[in-house]
Amino acid sequence: MPKTPVPATSVDSPDAPVVFEAEFIEGLRHIFEHSIAFNQVLGLKIASITPQRVVAHIAMKPELVGHYSFNRIHGGVISAGLDAMGGLAVMAAIGARHMDEAPLQRLHRFAKLGTIDLRVDYLRPGIGEHFELRAEVMRLGSRVASTRMEFLGADGKLLSTGAAAYIVA
Incomplete structure (x- = not known):
């Protein structure tokens, strides 16, 4: 990740x-990739963060297989990955909304963040060596945020979609 500021556009x-x-x-990278141990198990790695969209990748590994005959990724990995990405998108949107605060002060705003609703639609089998996950905030309210997420194969095909709501205060 570059050590220079990343230009983006505010959600609001x-x-x-x-x-x-x-x-x-x-x-954000430290919280997402190191402080949340389950994200380490999944192998989630952030590719980009803007207030509008966050992108990450998962590399397939034996621990993530859900169907051994087809080497298909487990549906729980997809669900957990989409949920994590929705949360990261909310963190980025909150961070953009409070740019008047110091970076560390904004990072402390995530202490109460939690999933209150999650829906996942599995569209195609998750077979491949690498996967991309994307998420964006549809609405950031004072108490609840709504997100939309995508889980894609290495070829860019949409494998699963998600929608979630998160408590933010």
């Missing part, structure tokens, strides 16, 4: 440019 005001500080991006 599409015309107002938002620049995430490297300290904020690294803080």
Whole structure:
């Protein structure tokens, strides 16, 4: 991840440019990839973070197989990955909304974040060596955020979709 600010656009005001500080991006990366041990089990690695969209990758490994005959990824891995990405998208949106605060102060806002509803639609079998996960916030309210997520194969085909609601306060 670059150590320079990342230009983006605010969720609340599409015309107002938002620049995430490297300290904020690294803080999100640390929370997501290191502090949440289950994300380590899944092998989730952040590719990009903006207020509008977050992207991550999962590399297939034997521990993630759900159907041994086809080497298909377990549906629980897909569900957990989409849920994690929805949460990360909410963190980025909250971070953009509170740019007037110091990066570490914004990172502390995530203490009460939690999933309150999750829906996953499995569209195609998850067979492959690498997968991409994407998420975006549809609405960020004062108490609840709504997200939309995608789970894609290495070829870019949509394998699963998700929608979730998160408590933010």
